[in-house]
Each structure stands twice: as structure tokens, then as C-alpha cells.
Amino acid sequence: MEHQQSKSFPISHVIGFVASLVLTFAAAGIALKTNLSFKVIMWIIGSLAVIQAGMQLFMFMHLREGEDGKTNLINMIYAVFMVIVIVVGSIWVLTSGHAAH
Amino acid sequence: MSAKVDTSLPLEYQTEQDRMNILGFWVFLGAEIVLFATLFGVYGVLYERFAGGPTHKDIFVIKDVMIQTVLLLTSSFTMGIAIFEMRRHNLKGLITWLVITLALGAGFLFMEINEFIHYAHEGATMQTSAFLSSLFVLLGTHGAHVTLGIGWATMVIIQLLKRGLTPTTARKTFIIGLYWHFLDVVWIFIFTFVYLKGLVA
Numbered sequence: 082m083e084h085q086q087s088k089s090f091p092i093s094h095v096i097g098f099v100a101s102l103v104l105t106f107a108a109a110g111i112a113l114k115t116n117l118s119f120k121v122i123m124w125i126i127g128s129l130a131v132i133q134a135g136m137q138l139f140m141f142m143h144l145r146e147g148e149d150g151k152t153n154l155i156n157m158i159y160a161v162f163m164v165i166v167i168v169v170g171s172i173w174v175l176t177s178g179h180a181a182h
Numbered sequence: 183m184s185a186k187v188d189t190s191l192p193l194e195y196q197t198e199q200d201r202m203n204i205l206g207f208w209v210f211l212g213a214e215i216v217l218f219a220t221l222f223g224v225y226g227v228l229y230e231r232f233a234g235g236p237t238h239k240d241i242f243v244i245k246d247v248m249i250q251t252v253l254l255l256t257s258s259f260t261m262g263i264a265i266f267e268m269r270r271h272n273l274k275g276l277i278t279w280l281v282i283t284l285a286l287g288a289g290f291l292f293m294e295i296n297e298f299i300h301y302a303h304e305g306a307t308m309q310t311s312a313f314l315s316s317l318f319v320l321l322g323t324h325g326a327h328v329t330l331g332i333g334w335a336t337m338v339i340i341q342l343l344k345r346g347l348t349p350t351t352a353r354k355t356f357i358i359g360l361y362w363h364f365l366d367v368v369w370i371f372i373f374t375f376v377y378l379k380g381l382v383a
Contacts, residue, residue, distance in 0.1 A: 091266040098259035105251055105373070112378040113244065122382050130374040134367045141262040142363045147195050149205045160212040164219040171223035 097140035104133045192269050193352035200353040207357045211364050218368050221323055222375065225316040229380070233311035238380025241306050243297075247377045250293045251369065254328075257286035258366035265359045273347050276355065280339055283362065287332050294325050317376065324372060327365055334358055 108126040115122070138144045144153050187196050195201050229238075260283045267275035298318075301307070308318045335358050338351070345351050 089270075091263055094259060094262040094266060097262070098255070101255050101259075102252070105255065105370075108374060108378060109244070109248065112382050119382055123379060126374050126378055130370050133370050137258065137363050137367050137370075141258060142360055147191075147201065147204070149201065149208075152205060153208045156208055156212050160215040163212075163216050164222075167216065167219040168223045168226055171220075172226045175227045 093140055097136050100136060101133055104129045104136075187349070193271075193347060193349050194268075194356040196349045200349055203353055204357060204360075207360055211360065214364065218320075218323070218371075221316070221320040222371065225320050225376065228312040228316045229376075231312035233313075235310040235314065236304055236306045237313075241301050241304050242377055242380055243300070244377070244381060246293060246297060247373065250290055250297075251373050253286050253290040253293065254366050254369050257283045257290065258363050260286065261359050261362045265356060268347065268352060268355055271347060273342065276347070277339060277342055280335060280342075280355075284332055284335055284339075287328055287335075287362075291325065291328055291332070294321070294328075320372065320376065324365065324368055327368075331358070331362055331365060335362070 108129045111117070111129075112122055112126050117125075138157065144150065144157065186198065189196060194204065260279050264276050264279035264283060267279055298321075301314075306314050308315050338354050338358050341354065342351050
């Protein structure tokens with residue numbers, strides 16, 4: 082593994098950082114400066130957020146590194162599944178049906 | 183606990199104990215993700231319950247939010263560089279980048295405290311509406327994590343200064359690094375689903 086890193090310049094970190102900045106400002110620009118519908122904007126900036134979070138996990142946090150890399154990946158996939166159940170589930174149950182009246 | 187040391191790996195992965203600690207921290211982060219998911223869920227349900235009080239557009243200041251975002255994003259990057267320097271066994275570089283990271287983190291906290299004071303002056307407090315209760319709980323929990331992270335990283339820096347780079351201090355540094363990146367990940371979603379969502383025309 083990259084024990085004795087011969088590289089003296091952290092190129093993947095710099096790429097990740099620049100990409101994060103670009104994604105952040107792109108999301109702000111799309112949300113604040115365009116006339117797209119609310120739904121379309123939320124889908125676009127939501128996707129940009131997911132891409133950016135993924136970049137943090139893989140490029141900065143070394144998610145798949147080491148002998149437990151696979152375990153980490155499964156753990157995070159399960160966490161994402163829980164997030165979707167909790168967030169989407171709560172909003173769905175509490176803003177539709179009887180709650181909507 | 184195994185005393186076996188595999189020197190072909192980076193310092194923080196060299197002993198079984200340290201590898202288990204790092205794996206355990208990933209599991210903890212999974213639980214933290216669920217904690218924040220519940221807060222995002224509550225905010226997502228209540229975000230338009232203004233109760234006659236201020237709305238998103240009345241209180242959010244996009245310029246300040248962008249400054250906070252860039253501060254935290256940059257601090258996540260500098261934390262990455264700190265770990266990069268650690269892997270090169272450059273203790274001085276590691277500590278320098280850690281200190282820069284904490285300075286950026288402190289800058290973020292300063293901005294957030296000012297933001298809360300600004301909200302309170304606008305008449306937007308935790309008691310005003312369901313929207314503001316859920317907003318303050320979500321932002322406050324994240325801010326409390328950043329505060330904790332600054333204190334934690336300060337203690338790790340002290341250990342690095344006293345003991346130098348060993349498998350144990352390297353593992354501790356790597357774990358605070360994971361925690362710090364995680365805080366930035368949470369912020370990405372706060373930025374998108376709280377601030378930008380609230381300000382969409």
C-alpha cells in the first residue's frame with residue numbers, strides 16, 4: 082500500500098477540493114439564479130450534494146482502504162438506506178393522507 | 183488484541199487493535215448518519231410551519247452561508263492534507279495542517295454563532311415556530327459536533343507533540359480526520375436541503 086508515499090503533491094485531494102467548490106457554487110447558481118421549477122431544482126441540487134458527499138467519502142476519507150474496506154462500504158450503503166427510510170418515510174407519512182387535511 | 187505489527191501498512195493500520203478501532207469508528211459514523219437523518223426528517227416535515235413568524239427568505243443570508251460553506255469545505259481539504267502528510271511521516275507538516283484546519287473550523291463556528299444572534303434579533307428563536315425549532319436543532323447539533331471536534335483535535339495535537347508519530351497517535355489522528363470529513367458531509371446536505379431549498383425562488 083501507499084506506505085512510503087513517494088508522491089510529494091496530494092493531487093487527488095486538490096482535485097477533490099476543486100470539484101467540491103465547483104459543485105457547491107453550481108448548486109447555488111442553479112438554486113438562486115435560474116427559473117426552473119422547484120421540483121427540478123431540488124432534483125438537480127440534491128444529486129450534486131450526493132455526488133459531493135461521495136467524493137468526500139472516497140477521496141478524503143479513504144472509504145475502501147485497508148482490509149475492512151468492503152465492510153466500510155456495506156456499512157455506508159446501509160446508512161444511506163436508513164437515511165432514505167427515515168427522511169423520505171417521515172416526510173411521506175407526515176405530509177400525506179390524513180396529515181394533509 | 184494482537185501485538186503483531188505489519189510495517190508494510192500505513193502507521194494507523196499496523197496493529198489489529200488500531201484496525202479494529204478504525205472499523206469501529208466507521209460503525210459509529212453510521213449511527214451518526216442516522217442521528218442526523220432523524221433531524222433532517224423532522225426539518226423536512228416542519229420546514230413550512232412558520233406560525234406567522236419569519237420565513238426562510240426573511241432570515242437566511244446567502245452570502246454568510248456561502249462563507250461558512252467555503253470555510254468548512256476548505257477545512258475538510260486541509261484535514262485531508264494533514265493525513266497525507268502523516269502518511270509521509272512528516273510530523274511538522276501534519277501538525278501545521280491540523281492547526282490550519284482548526285482555525286478554519288473556528289472561523290466556521292464564529293460565523294454560525296453570529297448567524298444565530300442575527301436570527302434572534304430578527305425575532306426568530308427556537309420558540310417562534312416549528313420551522314425554527316427544527317432548524318435550530320439541526321444546525322445546533324451540527325455546530326455542537328464541530329465544537330466537540332475542535333476540542334478533540336486539540337487534544338490529539340497535544341498528544342502528537344508529546345509522543346510523536348506512533349501507530350497509536352497515527353490511529354487517533356486518522357479517526358479525528360474521519361470525524362471532520364463527516365461533519366463536512368453533513369454540512370453539504372444542510373447547505374442543499376436547508377439553505378438552498380429555503381431560498382429557491
